[in-house]
Amino acid sequence: MRSLAFDVLNHVRIADLIDIGIVSVLLYLTFVWLRDRASRSLGIVAVAMGVIFLLARWLDLYLTTMAFQYGSIGILIAMVVVFQNDIRHGFERLATSRWFRHSSAGQPGNRIVDTITFAVAEMSEQRIGALFVFPGREPLDRHLRGGVEVDGRISEQLILSIFHPKSPGHDGAVLIHHDRIVQLGLHLPLTTQVSKVHDGGTRHAAALGLAECCDAMALVVSEERGTITLARDGNLTEIEPTEVAEELRRYFADQTSTGQRKLKSRWIGWTTKVAAVAAAVTLWFLFAYNTDTIQRTFVVPIEYRNLPSHLEIEDPKPTYAEVTLSGTSPTFALLKPAELAVSLNVKDVGGRRVLSWKTEPNIANVPKDLRVQKTVPDTVFVTLRENANQ
Numbered sequence: 001m002r003s004l005a006f007d008v009l010n011h012v013r014i015a016d017l018i019d020i021g022i023v024s025v026l027l028y029l030t031f032v033w034l035r036d037r038a039s040r041s042l043g044i045v046a047v048a049m050g051v052i053f054l055l056a057r058w059l060d061l062y063l064t065t066m067a068f069q070y071g072s073i074g075i076l077i078a079m080v081v082v083f084q085n086d087i088r089h090g091f092e093r094l095a096t097s098r099w100f101r102h103s104s105a106g107q108p109g110n111r112i113v114d115t116i117t118f119a120v121a122e123m124s125e126q127r128i129g130a131l132f133v134f135p136g137r138e139p140l141d142r143h144l145r146g147g148v149e150v151d152g153r154i155s156e157q158l159i160l161s162i163f164h165p166k167s168p169g170h171d172g173a174v175l176i177h178h179d180r181i182v183q184l185g186l187h188l189p190l191t192t193q194v195s196k197v198h199d200g201g202t203r204h205a206a207a208l209g210l211a212e213c214c215d216a217m218a219l220v221v222s223e224e225r226g227t228i229t230l231a232r233d234g235n236l237t238e239i240e241p242t243e244v245a246e247e248l249r250r251y252f253a254d255q256t257s258t259g260q261r262k263l264k265s266r267w268i269g270w271t272t273k274v275a276a277v278a279a280a281v282t283l284w285f286l287f288a289y290n291t292d293t294i295q296r297t298f299v300v301p302i303e304y305r306n307l308p309s310h311l312e313i314e315d316p317k318p319t320y321a322e323v324t325l326s327g328t329s330p331t332f333a334l335l336k337p338a339e340l341a342v343s344l345n346v347k348d349v350g351g352r353r354v355l356s357w358k359t360e361p362n363i364a365n366v367p368k369d370l371r372v373q374k375t376v377p378d379t380v381f382v383t384l385r386e387n388a389n390q
């Protein structure tokens, strides 16, 4: 065990650590996306494909590996087309994350939270349907259709009169920003995951649809059942009237840069990060960490550079050399055999007509971690003569 640890420490390069770091980040983003967005069946398919691919590489299953290699471009294009909204959402999330921007949203006072809470409780009791949208950090405009500008200070009376069933503006959602109702009668995108809506209809489907395509929060009061439902992070959660104030406070706190995250989500975040690093290290051990030295021989073209135009090389002119390289198999993966060449400079020959070069120092494009073991010929000899065509 100790010798394995020493072995690993001896062979790990800075490039390997960067390699593991990049793959960890990619795996982390994939895990988060699978957890938050993708359906369970898609997650199972993705994990199964990953396991088959790893087994195929490990057991050297030639056909399966080839199928994955050639199919991966098609799969990638299909994924980009199918999940274009998620990808755009991901970039928007990155661009609006705390690393890049401080939130401009201040934390509204208790009055706003209490006002909305009372209005929601009242509407829940009276079975008045309502839909509120609370923007997150990501741009929201492109998800909203229609709507009428209001820009009114939030009050219980204003909320109740907007959602009164006889009010012309009660259909659709109201948009809340800070302490103001900005718009009413907004149409939101409907979810396609109907199974997640359970007993709800289009109002709930609209709330979930919005929460799926951005980080906004929506709050629904059901006209039929009087229930209160929160849509956030692509999920619908039914809550009690007593929980509304707490959820609103949490939402407004999240909007400020000093907002506290839930301990649970932090914990989930850390376990996902650790899982991503562990998976990346495992992959590195399986595919990149290989200390066995192997040798491979390549037939490499010999190029003659800068030959003066009045001279030519007499036959037999050596055009190929055999080059044997040694290194680990991951280092060989970085080699591009088609770019290997023995490159000889015929400049400044003066009066000499017989030239020779050692082959090894003149081999171009050998990755730095591969060693030249042998070259045939060891030395290249050529004889020059005056160019008859000059």
Ligand SMILES: Nc1ncnc2c1ncn2[C@@H]1O[C@H](COP(=O)(O)OP(=O)(O)OP(=O)(O)O)[C@@H](O)[C@H]1O
Pocket: 129, 130, 131, 170, 171, 172, 173, 186, 187, 188, 189, 190, 199, 200, 201, 202, 203, 204, 205, 206, 221, 222, 223, 224, 225
């Ligand atoms: N795309 C949409 N965006 C915003 N609101 C919508 C949208 N589609 C429907 N609604 C609202 O939902 C109302 C219809 O609600 P419906 O009864 O179908 O849904 P629900 O989820 O069962 O709600 P409830 O439990 O309140 O009845 C419409 O009158 C309208 O106000």
